[in-house]
Amino acid sequence: MKIPKLRIGNLIAEIPIIQGGMGVRVSLSPLAAAVANQGGIGTISSIGLGDIKASANEYVRTAREALANEIRKARSLTNGHLAVNFMGVLTNINDLIRVSVQEGIKMIVFGAGLPTKLPVLVPDPSVSLVPIVSCARAAKIILRMWDRRYGRITDGFILEGPLAGGHLGFSVEQLKHPEDYSLEKLLPEVLEVIKPFEDKYGKKIPVITAGGIYDGKDIARMLSLGASGVQMGTRFVCTEECSVSQEFKQAYLDVKKEDIIITKSPVGMPGRAINNRFLKDLEIKGKMKISCPYKCLTVCKADTSKYCIALALLNSYFGDLDHGLIFCGQNAYRVNKIYTVKELIKLLLDELKEA
Ligand SMILES: Cc1cc2nc3c(=O)[nH]c(=O)nc-3n(C[C@H](O)[C@H](O)[C@H](O)COP(=O)(O)O)c2cc1C
Known part of the structure; x- marks a missing residue:
């Protein structure tokens, strides 16, 4: 089986795997660069990089400098594809997005909020804009808004289901019944709502699924359902390159x-x-x-x-x-070994080919 490439805007990754952005300081330059070096997309998290004991002004400055530094470090380790992840609830989000683009980042991933002004902040069409959504309705709202206001659409969506780690776009009540919101159910709905916009703009909007994707078999299943790729977080925490303790x-x-x-x-x-x-x-x-x-x-x-x-x-x-709070995905209990990123990705691709 030929492993499909992942195209998001101008960016073409050799393998359809994105390492998800993980704050605070879980996905930094060593992890993101290692994933990019294996042909995937490595995501640096922009969250919590500043001096959180400093004054407000100092925090904004140290966060900006730390992110610029992280991007430069990653660039010194790879020529592969790097993204930066942002949460809509950050007070200094605009500053952080601006510095990422200045530092040459070509993919912006935006979660925890509606990216109402993102195309204004990043008008350069060579930078791929990829919101995170948890349902078809959110994808439709974003596409309709961007189409009307800015005459453009997103370069892709990350569709994050209820089994993911970190913050979740579902209510506590919904999370008691994750099977009702499985990626298998959500993905066809998202593919349907994006279709008219793909037709109007004559371009594909890749949907990358995330949440509970654990092995190559899961990746194969997602691809067969129409996902263009997968985003994984939990598996990448237990790698040598991940920066956590x-x-x-x-x-x-x-x-x-x-x-x-x-x-x-x-x-x-x-x-x-x-x-x-x-x-x-x-x-x-x-x-x-x-x-x-x-x-x-x-x-x-x-x-x-x-x-x-x-x-x-x-x-x-x-x-x-x-x-400390330890975020993790629903499948964290299945992790039993620390791999290098290279070993983990080889394992995933071998399983994917077999599946
Ligand atoms: C420790 C941890 C921290 C995370 N932090 C963020 C974050 O700051 N922003 C975000 O958009 N997603 C965050 N996520 C979600 C991941 O990017 C990814 O989409 C998700 O973990 C995929 O599910 P999986 O862990 O089952 O592979 C986090 C996940 C983990 C495990």
Whole structure:
């Protein structure tokens, strides 16, 4: 079987695999570059890179410099395809998108919010704009809005289903019945709503599925259903190139299925995480003390938010898991080995060919 390439706008990846953006500091330059070197698309997460103890102005400046630095480091490691991931709820999102484009990034992935102004911020058609959606309705709203306002459409969509790690575009109630929102159900609906826009603009809008995709067999199934590629997060956490602490990776290796839970995050969305000491303490205390010298999320309120998610994710990154939130996908309990990115991608492609 010939492995299909993944085309998103002008960008053509040799293999149909995107390593998903993972904040805070989970997907940095070593991981993204390693994936790009294997022919996939490596995504740097723009989230939580600044000095979160600094003043507001300093935070914005350090975040911008850290992201520029991360992009340059990745570029020094690969000539392959790199993307940067953004969350719509970041207060400094425009600044971060601008610096990414200045640093030569050719693919912008936008989640956790509607990308209403993205085409204005990034008018250069050589930069692919790829929103993350969790249903056909959201894809249609974005396409209709961009078509009417800007006379352009997206270069692709990431369709993230309910089994993904991190923040999820579903309600807690919906997440109790993930089978009702499976990628197998969502994908045909998305393919249908994008069709009139593909016809109007005479170009394909690739849909990349994400969430719970674990092995080559899963990839084969997604491709056979009409996905142009897949985005994977959880599997890439347990790679040597992933920047998180050893303790973070060990938590994935140790976790049992029943300890992977849905938790409400201060971002206002549910998220999937490991039920560790931090979340259990939070359950008892109800609220942690927050001292926030700035506001990194538009939706966060220091006096009412239960905890500072930037700090909690940063603690896990550094290995202080008792005070840290550990995001993971529903399949994290299946991970039992740390691979190099090269080994992992070879394994996935071998399984894909076999399937
Ligand atoms: C630790 C972790 C952090 C994540 N952080 C983000 C993020 O900051 N922004 C985002 O759009 N997606 C985030 N995701 C989602 C991934 O990019 C990816 O779409 C998802 O994990 C795919 O599902 P999988 O983990 O089952 O492969 C995160 C996922 C994980 C596991």
